[in-house]
Amino acid sequence: MHEQRDAAVGQGTSVAEEEAVVFTSELIRIDTTNTGDPATVVGERVAAEYVAEKLGEVGFETTYVESGAKGRGNVVARLAGRDASRGALLVHGHLDAVPADASEWSVHPFSGAVQDGYVWGRGAVDMKDMVAMTLATARRMKRDGIVPERDIIFAFLADEEAGGDYGAGWLVQNRPELFEGATEAISEVGGFSITVKDGVRAYLIETAEKGIAWMRLRVRGRAGHGSMVHEDNAVTKLTQAVARLGTHKFPLVLTDSVRDFLAAMTDLTGMEFDEEDLDGAVAKLGAVARVVGATIRDTANPTMLSAGYKANVIPSVAEAVVDCRVLPGRQAAFERELDEILGPDVEREWITSSRAVETTFDGALVDHMTASITAEDPGAKAIPYMLSGGTDAKSFSTLGMRCFGFAPLRLPADLDFTALFHGVDERVPVDALKFGTRVLDRFLRNC
Ligand SMILES: [Zn+2]
Numbered sequence: 001m002h003e004q005r006d007a008a009v010g011q012g013t014s015v016a017e018e019e020a021v022v023f024t025s026e027l028i029r030i031d032t033t034n035t036g037d038p039a040t041v042v043g044e045r046v047a048a049e050y051v052a053e054k055l056g057e058v059g060f061e062t063t064y065v066e067s068g069a070k071g072r073g074n075v076v077a078r079l080a081g082r083d084a085s086r087g088a089l090l091v092h093g094h095l096d097a098v099p100a101d102a103s104e105w106s107v108h109p110f111s112g113a114v115q116d117g118y119v120w121g122r123g124a125v126d127m128k129d130m131v132a133m134t135l136a137t138a139r140r141m142k143r144d145g146i147v148p149e150r151d152i153i154f155a156f157l158a159d160e161e162a163g164g165d166y167g168a169g170w171l172v173q174n175r176p177e178l179f180e181g182a183t184e185a186i187s188e189v190g191g192f193s194i195t196v197k198d199g200v201r202a203y204l205i206e207t208a209e210k211g212i213a214w215m216r217l218r219v220r221g222r223a224g225h226g227s228m229v230h231e232d233n234a235v236t237k238l239t240q241a242v243a244r245l246g247t248h249k250f251p252l253v254l255t256d257s258v259r260d261f262l263a264a265m266t267d268l269t270g271m272e273f274d275e276e277d278l279d280g281a282v283a284k285l286g287a288v289a290r291v292v293g294a295t296i297r298d299t300a301n302p303t304m305l306s307a308g309y310k311a312n313v314i315p316s317v318a319e320a321v322v323d324c325r326v327l328p329g330r331q332a333a334f335e336r337e338l339d340e341i342l343g344p345d346v347e348r349e350w351i352t353s354s355r356a357v358e359t360t361f362d363g364a365l366v367d368h369m370t371a372s373i374t375a376e377d378p379g380a381k382a383i384p385y386m387l388s389g390g391t392d393a394k395s396f397s398t399l400g401m402r403c404f405g406f407a408p409l410r411l412p413a414d415l416d417f418t419a420l421f422h423g424v425d426e427r428v429p430v431d432a433l434k435f436g437t438r439v440l441d442r443f444l445r446n447c
Pocket residue numbers: 094126127160188
């Protein structure tokens with residue numbers, strides 16, 4: 001049965017491959033800059049309408065939802081599967097993108113230029129590429145009457161780049177019925193290849209994300225005159241605590257995702273990762289070390305300071321903000337360690353806190369990801385990894401879904417892919433989009 005359906009890949013897929021390239025370019029041309037300030041957000045509604053129209057054209061019924069604020073458009077559609085008793089798969093992608101300064105780019109960031117084998121522009125890899133591949137594949141399935149094994153829910157979302165309060169976070173809180181029955185989800189920052197040795201590629205599938213927790217610190221002291229002896233200075237106490245925290249090295253913790261990743265890299269390359277010098281060993285991984293190096297311990301980086309209003313007045317309060325990134329399973333231990341470092345004089349509170357998520361790299365869905373990659377890239381190996389940042393997966397995991405980063409792209413060996421995220425001259429290879437569309441097509445019909 002699978003052979004028959006594989007034979008059907010042919011023509012419908014090649015239309016989808018072409019559409020994926022065109023849609024990536026057209027989506028980039030819709031400026032969906034999300035600065036984090038709701039007053040400045042543009043384009044999400046237009047992008048959501050674009051997606052709804054493309055889905056409607058082939059017969060999808062779509063639900064358009066503005067999540068608590070005008071213009072914050074989200075679109076959800078469902079494709080019924082063969083076996084309604086199985087949990088649905090959610091395929092989600094965000095429509096917004098981070099700002100871009102055109103003066104730094106070699107093409108205009110909202111041009112969507114297709115040149116030199118790449119589609120160029122803000123969102124090309126984060127994540128209008130995956131939105132376009134998903135859209136093209138969904139259209140192909142509907143057009144050709146392909147019934148997947150299980151229900152597939154497609155969700156195109158606002159506001160991921162500012163935490164999803166007007167996107168995934170809002171929908172999960174206010175419209176959970178849109179995702180009813182979904183047990184697993186796929187989305188961004190996974191499924192891309194790294195070349196580990198001549199012609200051998202590993203595809204990194206995201207199975208975990210660190211938690212993001214922004215913390216405010218506050219120290220209260222006695223106000224006073226700057227000319228006098230003063231032993232209860234809030235600024236002094238706060239900055240001492242901030243310096244202790246900023247130079248503290250949290251303990252090395254190998255979670256399952258990172259351990260599996262390192263073991264797979266050892267298999268593929270023979271490289272050993274000595275736990276005594278893991279930082280040194282990880283540095284040998286090249287560009288991907290940037291991500292992996294941040295997933296072996298918690299971090300707490302001070303980012304903002306504020307106190308005082310005049311040079312000769314000792315203020316009674318001093319405050320700081322710290323960006324904390326916490327490994328799965330480490331939250332309680334992390335907080336105990338924080339309290340020890342900060343000491344009794346420092347108050348702390350969470351400004352935002354989205355917890356780490358982790359799932360295991362096993363089961364039928366993982367087998368289907370692996371099989372659909374190796375069908376297109378024989379000899380490749382799919383391996384799990386942990387993302388040091390965060391995505392909408394954090395919101396969907398609160399509904400009990402297992403979340404994976406699986407936006408398949410076969411990349412040239414010399415492309416520094418992770419640097420393109422939020423980077424200048426963000427671009428995605430045309431070939432990679434076509435490859436990813438073929439992988440998604442195979443994956444979505446069989447999973
Ligand atoms: Zn993204």
